[in-house]
Amino acid sequence: MQFIETRGNDGVKPKEVSFSEAILNPAASYGGLYVPKSLPSLDEEFFKKHQASSYKELAFDLLKKFDIDIEDDLLQEALDLYDRFDDPKNPVPVVQVRDGLYVAELYHGPTRAFKDMALQPFGHILSALAKRRGENYLILAATSGDTGPATLETFKNKPNIKVACLYPAGGTSDVQRLQMVTEDGKNLKVIGIKGDFDDAQTALKNLLASERFKETLSQKGIKLSAANSVNFGRIIFQIIYHIHAYLELLRRDVITFGQKIHLIVPSGNFGNALGGYYAKKMGTPIDKILIASNANNVLTELIQNGRYDLRNKSLIKTTSPAMDILKSSNVERVLFDKFGAARTKELMEDLATKNYYELTSEELAALREDFDADFTTDEEVAATIKEYALEHRYLMDPHTATTIKLYKKHKEYPCVAYSTAEWTKFAPSVLQAIEGRTARDQEALEAISKRLGVAIPDRIKELFSKPIIHDTVVEKEKIEEEILRFL
Numbered sequence: 001m002q003f004i005e006t007r008g009n010d011g012v013k014p015k016e017v018s019f020s021e022a023i024l025n026p027a028a029s030y031g032g033l034y035v036p037k038s039l040p041s042l043d044e045e046f047f048k049k050h051q052a053s054s055y056k057e058l059a060f061d062l063l064k065k066f067d068i069d070i071e072d073d074l075l076q077e078a079l080d081l082y083d084r085f086d087d088p089k090n091p092v093p094v095v096q097v098r099d100g101l102y103v104a105e106l107y108h109g110p111t112r113a114f115k116d117m118a119l120q121p122f123g124h125i126l127s128a129l130a131k132r133r134g135e136n137y138l139i140l141a142a143t144s145g146d147t148g149p150a151t152l153e154t155f156k157n158k159p160n161i162k163v164a165c166l167y168p169a170g171g172t173s174d175v176q177r178l179q180m181v182t183e184d185g186k187n188l189k190v191i192g193i194k195g196d197f198d199d200a201q202t203a204l205k206n207l208l209a210s211e212r213f214k215e216t217l218s219q220k221g222i223k224l225s226a227a228n229s230v231n232f233g234r235i236i237f238q239i240i241y242h243i244h245a246y247l248e249l250l251r252r253d254v255i256t257f258g259q260k261i262h263l264i265v266p267s268g269n270f271g272n273a274l275g276g277y278y279a280k281k282m283g284t285p286i287d288k289i290l291i292a293s294n295a296n297n298v299l300t301e302l303i304q305n306g307r308y309d310l311r312n313k314s315l316i317k318t319t320s321p322a323m324d325i326l327k328s329s330n331v332e333r334v335l336f337d338k339f340g341a342a343r344t345k346e347l348m349e350d351l352a353t354k355n356y357y358e359l360t361s362e363e364l365a366a367l368r369e370d371f372d373a374d375f376t377t378d379e380e381v382a383a384t385i386k387e388y389a390l391e392h393r394y395l396m397d398p399h400t401a402t403t404i405k406l407y408k409k410h411k412e413y414p415c416v417a418y419s420t421a422e423w424t425k426f427a428p429s430v431l432q433a434i435e436g437r438t439a440r441d442q443e444a445l446e447a448i449s450k451r452l453g454v455a456i457p458d459r460i461k462e463l464f465s466k467p468i469i470h471d472t473v474v475e476k477e478k479i480e481e482e483i484l485r486f487l
């Protein structure tokens, strides 16, 4: 399987690249992204066969269908990392919460958020490719709190890789910060920035674009890369669990083969939702992918009205920070799939220059064949967390809670809602929602655990007594210097 570019080819880069090329060098022509040239299709036989198989078997066979240039042994090793999840046999439990509402829990990996689903196997493959090529990479990551811990965890002590992770000092939860600053791999550097997530992200983009920085690195024999969610090496692992969720409902006789379901996805950069879209296109009987947002509701506007409009918008900080995003990068891959490279390039250029683009009514209708969307305010999120914890005995984090409004609107099919983080990562918001009081993470964790009889995983408990390894907090201007000192 070869990969092509969402904004067309500039005549300098190759017209098509292999999977390993696309993940090591993810920047395509004109600022575009790599996408598979075609998607494999799954027939009834594939679903019937995998009704009895494990998550890893499903994943392996699915990846084989993509025919990527990664050999079987390496794929298998990468998938074996799912053995580190709470239940190695079933890394993604699907829990029935109400009539017609099934929550697929994507947070049972080492850092308790859904980023592990892709970053665990992806990190292993990237490091193995780098080693094989005899190349050394510096991976830059900027995080609002979930990507950082998952990136550090996957690359910790891996050969041929160093990681520099930037986070906004004071801008994450205690649990998220401790997950980063207590990581002890020798190849990891965690840097707090005096600023917010946007500052961290801007610093990262500037470094990735800086020829001077690249030159300095190349003198040290180091190449620069990023493990952000536009890398197709992450997306490919995010197709699997949507198919797994469908199979789970089949296994439990909630549906028979061919009956449709909805997926409800708490969305930020649209990687998770894109995986669902690809799963549908490959033949999984999914009616719609329902896009849940918080008060940063650009995706709701796009899918309801066909307008991506940032002209009078600024980022709103919410209790679901991983979804506080205005430029949702992976939407571009859907635009490409539906409207082609020339139109995608035009739309993305409009967004860059005018902060705005608008789909035609035919284009909007095409988008709405696969998607619907709605957004939820922080107040509604808090009320949902409280209602579900106390009345339905299901504890959810603020990101997961944004899915419920769409479940209520779309009861025509069984709904699989994705839980993207464990409540333990956002305990202060959850306690605030349930008891209306403020506390820091450690106190909030204990209060909720006691009141609702839910366990706190050891990995979270231990954080509060682990030694702090990374205490660097710097001004934005000092980031580059700090990274070079580490190298």
Ligand SMILES: *Cc1c(COP(=O)(O)O)cnc(C)c1O
Residues within 6 Å of the ligand: 113, 114, 115, 146, 147, 229, 266, 267, 268, 269, 270, 271, 272, 273, 322, 323, 399, 420, 421
């Ligand atoms: C990253 C993240 C999201 C958003 O996922 P995308 O694939 O970027 O849309 C939602 N919830 C949580 C908890 C996350 O960490």
